[in-house]
Amino acid sequence: MRSVFRLRTLAFVSTLLVSGAWWPASAQAETSCTLFAAPFGSDTATGTEPEPFASVGHLVDALGPGQTGCLFEGTYIGDVNVARGGVPDAPLTLTSRPGGRATLRGRLWIADGATDVVVAGLNLDGRSPGGLPSPTVNGDRIVFRDNDVTNYHTGICFVLGSTSGWGTAEDVVLERNRIHDCGRIPATNHDHGIYVESARRARIVDNLIHDNADRGIQLYPDAQETVIAHNVIDGNGEGIIFSGQDGLASSGNHVTANVLANAVLRFNVESWWPVGNPVGTGNVVDRNCLWNGHRGDVGPETGFVTQANVVADPQFRDRAARDFALLGTSPCADMGPRSELRVDLLPALAPRKLRVPRIVGKSRRLSVLRVRPGSWGGSSPLRFHYRWRRCDARGKRCTSIWRARGDAAYRLSRRDVGHTIRAVVLVRNPAGARTSVSRRTSPVKG
Numbered sequence: 348m349r350s351v352f353r354l355r356t357l358a359f360v361s362t363l364l365v366s367g368a369w370w371p372a373s374a375q376a377e378t379s380c381t382l383f384a385a386p387f388g389s390d391t392a393t394g395t396e397p398e399p400f401a402s403v404g405h406l407v408d409a410l411g412p413g414q415t416g417c418l419f420e421g422t423y424i425g426d427v428n429v430a431r432g433g434v435p436d437a438p439l440t441l442t443s444r445p446g447g448r449a450t451l452r453g454r455l456w457i458a459d460g461a462t463d464v465v466v467a468g469l470n471l472d473g474r475s476p477g478g479l480p481s482p483t484v485n486g487d488r489i490v491f492r493d494n495d496v497t498n499y500h501t502g503i504c505f506v507l508g509s510t511s512g513w514g515t516a517e518d519v520v521l522e523r524n525r526i527h528d529c530g531r532i533p534a535t536n537h538d539h540g541i542y543v544e545s546a547r548r549a550r551i552v553d554n555l556i557h558d559n560a561d562r563g564i565q566l567y568p569d570a571q572e573t574v575i576a577h578n579v580i581d582g583n584g585e586g587i588i589f590s591g592q593d594g595l596a597s598s599g600n601h602v603t604a605n606v607l608a609n610a611v612l613r614f615n616v617e618s619w620w621p622v623g624n625p626v627g628t629g630n631v632v633d634r635n636c637l638w639n640g641h642r643g644d645v646g647p648e649t650g651f652v653t654q655a656n657v658v659a660d661p662q663f664r665d666r667a668a669r670d671f672a673l674l675g676t677s678p679c680a681d682m683g684p685r686s687e688l689r690v691d692l693l694p695a696l697a698p699r700k701l702r703v704p705r706i707v708g709k710s711r712r713l714s715v716l717r718v719r720p721g722s723w724g725g726s727s728p729l730r731f732h733y734r735w736r737r738c739d740a741r742g743k744r745c746t747s748i749w750r751a752r753g754d755a756a757y758r759l760s761r762r763d764v765g766h767t768i769r770a771v772v773l774v775r776n777p778a779g780a781r782t783s784v785s786r787r788t789s790p791v792k793g
Contacts, residue, residue, distance in 0.1 A: 541564045596650070697780070
């Protein structure tokens with residue numbers, strides 16, 4: 348009886364959270380602009396609309412509880428640290444100036460001391476020299492709404508909370524965002540769209556979460572009482588994982604009314620618990636639409652239960668164009684976002700090399716060489732093509748090895764003896780193509 352009561356209670360609480368019945372009205376209200384920043388502004392200005400600040404950091408530092416900072420349309424480059432916020436009935440808000448949409452390029456960190464902050468209607472491009480996750484949220488009662496969030500495949504996007512002393516995030520809301528193209532390619536098993544590391548009562552609803560290298564949402568190791576509802580979670584390495592480590596176990600999380608589809612590496616829903624670690628309890632996956640996971644829709648049900656899910660093609664309107672609205676004939680019509688998101692994709696970015704390709708294997712006749720393609724950023728989908736070259740002992744005067752064209756592996760022959768070998772990696776996406784060449788091998792022995 349206790350477990351039945353717990354499931355019913357969890358479902359009741361989740362329904363209230365998803366509907367917003369328990370959420371502060373201040374997180375849903377529209378407010379007017381108090382201060383402004385613009386690419387043409389100056390940090391010595393007054394911050395008014397005629398005389399805007401230049402930097403987002405200066406704007407944020409000038410705001411107080413109940414005030415809204417508005418950004419003129421344009422791109423703002425540099426990391427932003429929100430060190431203080433608002434109060435429950437008067438949040439600090441950062442958004443675009445009406446009539447345009449601003450882009451922040453850099454790491455956005457909302458620190459533990461900042462509470463009651465709303466970030467809305469922005470393009471958040473998390474690329475930064477340090478490569479740290481962005482947005483990083485350690486504060487409480489933080490809301491992200493109607494944003495486009497990506498880093499063009501250079502690392503983790505959202506991180507909620509920290510198990511390393513930076514602060515557990517409580518009552519965070521992520522709603523109506525597009526979170527995509529996060530994580531290095533090829534996948535590293537470490538880079539996710541949303542990484543719920545140490546959080547309490549997070550609410551992740553009505554988002555599009557797609558094309559992220561590893562998990563769409565990772566609940567690890569200390570995600571407690573998260574509600575994940577009415578999202579499309581499509582084309583990620585894996586959809587959602589329940590997990591734990593170091594004596595911590597994500598528990599009491601509710602995954603409901605989502606479309607979880609097309610995981611490209613493993614399952615749409617799965618779990619992982621280290622040997623000897625506690626296993627999570629009270630994790631429920633119910634009334635979702637599941638489809639076409641690479642290894643299946645649901646992994647072994649350890650630390651979570653599934654019930655009343657639908658296995659069916661969700662029938663997206665135009666998945667190739669990343670239009671995830673469901674057709675009227677969809678068997679999953681009551682799942683996914685409850686209104687059409689008005690968050691357009693950021694412009695596509697051509698492939699960008701993050702790490703040089705590398706050849707592995709012995710330089711000996713009849714041995715097989717394999718190319719590790721390095722690490723790449725850019726917009727999805729990234730397509731990899733391979734070529735091999737036979738060079739002199741110094742790696743110069745190279746000629747193509749046509750019989751190995753397109754393969755990621757090459758078996759050395761007697762023609763290669765005394766030569767060195769290089770691999771060429773060609774990466775394409777809709778925005779362009781780039782190549783990168785590996786270092787040479789040692790001369791091939793007979």
